[in-house]
Amino acid sequence: MTTHVRTRVAIIGAGPAGLLLSHLLAADGIESVVIDQRSREEIETTIRAGILEQGTVDLLVDSGASDRVLTVGNRHDGIELRFEGEGHRIDFPSLVGRAVWLYPQHEVLKDLVAARIAGGQDLRLGVTAERVEDATTDHPRVIATGPDGEELVIEADFVVGADGSRSVARAAVTGSSTGGYFREYPFAWFGILCEAPPSSEELIYSRSDEGFALISQRSATVQRMYFQCDVDDNTERYSEAQLWDELQKRVPGTELKQGTIFQRDILRFRSFVAHKVLEGRVALIGDAAHTVPPTGAKGMNLAIADVVVLTAALRALLLEGDDRLVQAFPETALQRIWKAQHFSWWMTSMLHVAPGASEFDRLRQIGELRSVVESEAGKTYLAEAYTGWPLAGRS
Ligand code: PHB
Numbered sequence: 001m002t003t004h005v006r007t008r009v010a011i012i013g014a015g016p017a018g019l020l021l022s023h024l025l026a027a028d029g030i031e032s033v034v035i036d037q038r039s040r041e042e043i044e045t046t047i048r049a050g051i052l053e054q055g056t057v058d059l060l061v062d063s064g065a066s067d068r069v070l071t072v073g074n075r076h077d078g079i080e081l082r083f084e085g086e087g088h089r090i091d092f093p094s095l096v097g098r099a100v101w102l103y104p105q106h107e108v109l110k111d112l113v114a115a116r117i118a119g120g121q122d123l124r125l126g127v128t129a130e131r132v133e134d135a136t137t138d139h140p141r142v143i144a145t146g147p148d149g150e151e152l153v154i155e156a157d158f159v160v161g162a163d164g165s166r167s168v169a170r171a172a173v174t175g176s177s178t179g180g181y182f183r184e185y186p187f188a189w190f191g192i193l194c195e196a197p198p199s200s201e202e203l204i205y206s207r208s209d210e211g212f213a214l215i216s217q218r219s220a221t222v223q224r225m226y227f228q229c230d231v232d233d234n235t236e237r238y239s240e241a242q243l244w245d246e247l248q249k250r251v252p253g254t255e256l257k258q259g260t261i262f263q264r265d266i267l268r269f270r271s272f273v274a275h276k277v278l279e280g281r282v283a284l285i286g287d288a289a290h291t292v293p294p295t296g297a298k299g300m301n302l303a304i305a306d307v308v309v310l311t312a313a314l315r316a317l318l319l320e321g322d323d324r325l326v327q328a329f330p331e332t333a334l335q336r337i338w339k340a341q342h343f344s345w346w347m348t349s350m351l352h353v354a355p356g357a358s359e360f361d362r363l364r365q366i367g368e369l370r371s372v373v374e375s376e377a378g379k380t381y382l383a384e385a386y387t388g389w390p391l392a393g394r395s
Contacts, residue, residue, distance in 0.1 A: 196259025
């Protein structure tokens, strides 16, 4: 049996991008259907990075999607760049008048799911998108499979692929499920969650001869830390003592406060931008359109910047019949996407030690770090990119 549903915007993926888009569209009276193959629990517990740009926070608060970000989240006015055993603070407010917030992605998702359910959103979980059809007509469709194997066809005025790095919608836009520009990195991150007090009030991004480490936080009693590892490393290879050893030797000069490690994971990453992000009436946003290495903390923020641009475009198309902003969507979104790609690649290459790196590479990298921390211009670029460029149509 096939169920047919008709809506204005069909959104594949209930991640931050898909849910925020439905939230902002609803505020303009534009109805949407959101589908995702995961359950609510899976969506809300997927552990992801935690830094929100100032503009992302302002948007979540102003749109009524989250006020908890201001109470549960923590404002961070800077980060520390650490190399050669010394820390160098980058003070965001004095450099660019902005800050960031540490508020993990799963908290954002809890807020967005709650807001969408309270708003009566047609949110269908356990529904797997199979393919997108008729992209270049006025009525693109999503063909999906429901929780009991039944077919669901969603006919819409516009389809949005917000379905992550393994996007199903991508094929309808780029012509293949993988089509895009990408860069692989010869290292990965080993992440831990531990029960311990914070080792530092702000994030520490550390370059050492042993490789990169990031000291982040979750709360007064839970900390998140990462160290550079091999792409084919495995989580069980290390004892707890060895993990602390690996972390500690990558942050010389800071004594880490240790505690029970209760979660370990390996993050493999790459830089990716789809060849196309729009075909007819189908657009890609978030990880479906691009992924960045986590070193610049840009992933979720970039997804949200896409949403801002697409919301304005869909408003013009669906309320006024004007498709010019939709046509301009790729150019507008891609300018920010490539700036964020550059920043994420730059932070990654400046702070990690590539296998086989020479003494030239090591000294050049330290020269690069010095030219950032010893220069107002260098620090300002980092602060501007890290706290986020202004969002389209917002200050
Ligand atoms: C995190 O807290 O998980 C985190 C923070 C900053 C990053 C990456 C991850 O750049």
